[in-house]
Amino acid sequence: MSRLKEDSGSIMVVMNAYPALPAEPAESEQSAEVAEWLEAFDQIIDQEGPSRAAELLDALERRALESGVEPPTRLHTPYVNTVPVEEELPYPGDRDLERRVEALIRWNAMAMVHRQNKKDSGIGGHLATYSSLATLLEVGFNHFFRAAYDDHPGDMIYFQGHAAPGVYARAFLEGRIDEKQVLNFRHETRGEPGLSSYPHPWLMPDFWRFPTVSMGIGPLNAIYQARFMRYLEHRGLIEKTQRKIWAFVGDGETDEVETLGALTVATREKLDNLIFVVNCNLQRLDGPVRGNGKIISELEGVFRGAGWNVIKVIWGSDWDPLFARDHSGMLLKRMEECVDGEYQAFKAKGGAYAREHFFGKYPETLELVTHMSDEQLANLHRGGHDPKKIYNAYLRAIEHSGGPTVILAKTVKGYGLGSAQARNATHQEKKLTDDALQTFRKVFNIPVPDDAAKDGVPYRPEKDTPEISYMKQRRKELGGFMPKREDRKPDLKAPSLEFFGDAIGGSRGRAVSTTMGFVSMLRTLLKHPEMGKLVVPIVPDEGRTFGLESAIRQVGIYASQGQLYTPHDQDILLYYREEKDGQILEEGITEAGSMASFAAAGTAYSNYRLPTIPFYMYYSMFGFQRVGDLIWAFGDARGKGFLMGGTAGRTTLSGEGLQHCDGHSVVMSSVYPNCLTYDPAFAYEMAVIVNDGLRRMYQKGEGVFYYITMYNEDYAMPEMPKGVEEGILRGIYRYQAAPGGKASLQLFGSGPILNEALKAQTILAEKYSVQADVWSVTSYTELRREALATDRWNLLHPAEKEKQPDVLKVLEGTEGPVVAASDYMKIVPDQLAPWLRERLVSLGTDGFGRSDNREYLRKHFEVSAESIVVAALSRLSREKKFDAKKAQKAFQELGVDPDKVDPARA
Ligand SMILES: Cc1ncc(C[n+]2csc(CCOP(=O)(O)OP(=O)(O)O)c2C)c(N)n1
Ligand SMILES: [Mg+2]
Secondary structure (H helix, E strand, O other): OOHHHHOOOOHHHOOOOOOOOOOOOOHHHOOHHHHHHHHHHHHHHHHHOHHHHHHHHHHHHHHHHHOOOOOOOOOOOOOOOOOOHHHOOOOOOOHHHHHHHHHHHHHHHHHHHHHHHHHOOOOOOOOHHHHHHHHHHHHHHHHOOOOOEOOEOOOEEEOOHHHHHHHHHHHHHHOOOOHHHHHOEOOOOOOOOOEOOOOOOOOOOOOOOOOOOOOOHHHHHHHHHHHHHHHHHHOOOOOOOOOOEEEEEEOHHHHOHHHHOOHHHHHHOOOOOEEEEEEEOOEOOOOEOOOOOOHHHHHHHHHHHOOOEEEEEOEOHHHHHHHHHOOOOHHHHHHHHOOHHHHHHHHHHOHHHHHHHOHHHOHHHHHHOOOOOHHHHHOOOEHHHOHHHHHHHHHHHHHOOOOOEEEEEEOOOOOOOHHHOOOHHHHHOOOOOHHHHHHHHHHHOOOOOHHHHHHOOOOOOOOOOHHHHHHHHHHHHOOOOOOOOOOOOOOOOOOOHHHHHHHHHOOOOOEEOHHHHHHHHHHHHHOOOOOHHHEEEEEOOOOOOOOOHHHHHHHOEEOOOOOOOOOOOOOOOOOOOEEOOOOEEEOOOOHHHHHHHHHHHHOHHHHOOOOOEEEEEEEHHHOHHHHHHHHHHHHHOOOOOEEEEEOOEOOOOOOOOOOOOEOOHHHHHOOOOOEEEEOOOOHHHHHHHHHHHHHHHHHOOOOOEEEEEOOOOOEEOOOOOOOOHHHHHHOEEEEEOOOOOOOOEEEEEOOOHHHHHHHHHHHHHHHHOOOEEEEEEOOHHHHHHHHHHHHHHHHHOOOOOOOOOHHHHHHOOOOOOEEEEOOOOOHHHHOOOOOOOOOEEEEOOOOOOOOOOHHHHHHHHOOOHHHHHHHHHHHHHHOOOOOHHHHHHHHHHOOOOOOOOOHHHO
8 A cells, every 4th residue: 555545634644744754564464463554444444445544543543542541642644745645636736738838937036026136236036946846836825715706705825935036027028018117126216116025015005905025914914814804704704605714934944932822712713714725845035943953843843732733745746656656665764864054955956966865865765866867856846836736735735614724835935937946045146147037038948039038137928828828727717916905995984972961061070081981982872873883892801901891791702602601701791702793803922913813804904895893902011012013013913903002101000010101002013004102191182192093093094093191090081171172182281371471481292191181280389389381292203293293394495484392382382391291201201302492301201111109100110290390490490490409398398308319220
């Protein structure tokens, strides 16, 4: 019985395991007893089929366990293709035409990078990634990837970012991208249409859907995308379809924790709409991925252990006759014992080397290839370059039900790039030599004219040539061109502000937090006739922290299986309610996973034509600094939604300390170009901001998203004063003018520290006869952005009347220095320093956090009311507007120690 037949793909019939591959002894060496067992087993397979054989093995294993014999855990199958050759279906496409199309795409992908680097040395681009991936993508494009058309939703594809030139080259042949764009690859800022280096929806909003080039983000997002698709189906918001999510992943990319960290989510959620294709070219940037091991076997174990359906595509069809003649089993033995570093060398060093060092190790394997030339040996294909093998793997993947599938495809990095193939330096190769260009052309039999070939220029045959007609016809049958992104406008109508009446009216003296204010708004929004069902609340195991119990009761937690148990707290009103159509995504303790859900929901307006409105509520400390790159990708993807940074502030979250108390997330959020940051103090400010967010993102369709802090300090929320909406959104408004006449000092406050500023205002007036206005600053970031834009306009229009930035217009007519305090770092108010006419004194929470209560924390970080008073008096005395001695005395009266430790360095 041949080895291939033994490998039915089922773990139950695995005879060999990696890494301690046993080199199964030749038949003659086996003991008679073993031979007898094997013969009986072979008979069962032949006569009763593999599933019966699997049953027997299962029974045997149970008996072994009962008897105290521990059967080995096996997560690995032999190092051969999972689909047995006799079960393969014939390839349905026209291989000749597809080969020509692929050759043309390869040529143009190469030419695009090569030319650009000749013209503009150092501009970059990659040849080697796509050259390894081409056939894996082409089989998909010609036979599997279904595009969205009319009302039919299509598949979603996460492309390996560095393979972008190949994806452009295909679009070029399809006529979707013109030659000018190809010649402007990586030249995006020259007033002509160019092509972005990698998949960036921000830069090419009609083309790319998913930013993937920061490694690990694509695969993670793909898993949660597949899960979100199920969520929408279970909630009845979209129809259940057969559409698939394909994620193309680099084998080096699997080093990233994000790539493999959520694999069990896909099995737990039975995501058979998800297919990973890992392009195992055995190399990453510097060298081999697992030189001393085998990445395919390692990944097989990881994915299988996580419950995925694993399909290996290791060897091309030209190995099949060799396997058929490998009666000794030595070919497989040789394959199993080689490590990836050797496999790389076999492809880098050519046929003679492979004959000597691979086949030559055993007489049996050498004998297998005596009839083959060195060139033929060099050309023996790996599975990931063989359309038929790939086709069969993909077919099994799309037919698999009950869970996700991974295809581990073995390829060659820099396939066909002549001397650059499979070299450690391949990844960085940007140009080909003249010789290499000619070799490239020869290897792929590329149908480009001589002059184009010599100069490495893009080449597109006429529209009606058989190959171009063929590729277009294939796409037509699959629904249209891909990738394609619809830049849709959500078209919802934001509610009027009165809709959030509770927040606008204030808490009537009741002490509540802005978090509670927000949750109450969220509950109101969940009841909105149009928007309610579109709201997607997301929490990483922090629902109780934010007081979401009532929302959980209201709309339930999404659980794909419903609630299979009776919750122990069912008899209380706010029990833990899980539902198949639950609305809340309770993600467990994964900020990265939650962020991936946020990305799926925030881009659903385009991907599902359904403008879901995600509110992701999390510990603000574990946001931008933990998953900042995922947020960056969200901005690139033109995501919409609200990041709600809970337990915000370095001094408001009492008791927790250094790794919890956040005094910098609003600094970090400020660097995301399309993220609007707000740090509100009162529930009505929150309501105005959220409502405006709904209007800007979901009504006007602006490409922005929001970061809003929410605090957990309880205090009475005032009713909204008249006419402050504009100021709240702009970033600043006067909340309370000086109580006793014209102010000589301006106090800025944000978040709960606004209350400290208000207390300081009273102390200053009552004890020191200093009059101060108090301003609520809801967004330094937005004020700065506006001021920068105004500056830029002024700079570019020197002959026109100078414009005033908003912050100066607002402060017009006020007097005195500005003392600005927030629960964030001093750099936050400092953002306004270039514009303010008077000296700015920033008070903030620089330095590592501490565990204590609010009173002591604010004292420590010098943002208490007393610290604000002291800072004000000190500044006024420097400006000779207050007696310095009196200021010094105030320090004592207010209990401020001038020799105290500097919190920024403590
Ligand atoms: C988060 C992140 N780190 C580093 C890089 C830089 N980088 C670009 S490609 C690459 C190697 C990719 O190897 P692999 O995933 O195996 O893909 P291949 O090109 O071999 O198909 C690296 C390290 C990146 N793009 N993203
Ligand atoms: Mg690789």
